[in-house]
Amino acid sequence: MAKRFQDLGPLTNGEPMSILAFKKEQRLELWKQRESGWEMVCSYPFTGYSGTLGPKLEEGDGQIPEGIYQIEYLNPNSSYHLSIKLDYPNSFDRKMADVDGREELGFDIFIHGSSATIGCIPIGDEAIEELFYLIAKNGYSNVTTIITPVDFRLGAAPPEVDGIGWExxxxxxLSKRLKDYPIPENPNNEDDNKEHQLPTVPPSS
Known part of the structure; x- marks a missing residue:
C-alpha cells in the first residue's frame, strides 16, 4: 500500500467514504468525499458472482442485495480471508417484505476475499486487504455502500424484475444517488483506477 498510496492521511481522516458495487459490471469502487465533491480512490473487479440482476428477496435465492447499506462490523477472522458485514436486510428491505408478505429474507451479506460466494461480493484476498485497511483506518461507521444492478451513470436501463412492483x-x-459520483475516465480498467491518488489537502485551521 505504501507503493500505491503516497500519503494515506487524506484517505483515512474520518471524512465520509462510499463503496459503489455494480452487479452487471461486476465492479466495486471506493470513493472519498472531499471539499470539491466525491473522488474515486480505486476500483476492484468481483472475483465471483451469484444470482441474477434484481433485489435479494429471500434466504437461499443466491441474490446479491440491491440498495443502500451501512457497515455493521469488520471481521478479521473470516473464512474468506477478511470480510465487511453489511446491514442487509435494512429497513427498506424489511418494509418491502412486509408489503409482499415475505419472510426469511436471508442474512450475513459480506464484501470479502477469495472468490467463492452465495449472495456476497468477493473481490479477492489482496483487494480485500486494501479495502479492509482503508475502511478500518477511516472508521467503518463513516462508510455507505450502494449496490445497484447496473451502473446507472452509464445510461444503463434497469432490469425487469418479475413478481414485485416496487423495484x-x-x-x-439508486440512480439519483449515483449522480453524486462522477463517471470514472476508465471505469473498467482496474489497474489504472487503483493507481489514482487523491490530492493531499492541508489540514484546516
Missing part, C-alpha cells in the same frame, strides 16, 4: 422506486432512488 422502479428503488432503482430511481
Amino acid at each position: 422502479a422506486d428503488l432503482y430511481a432512488k
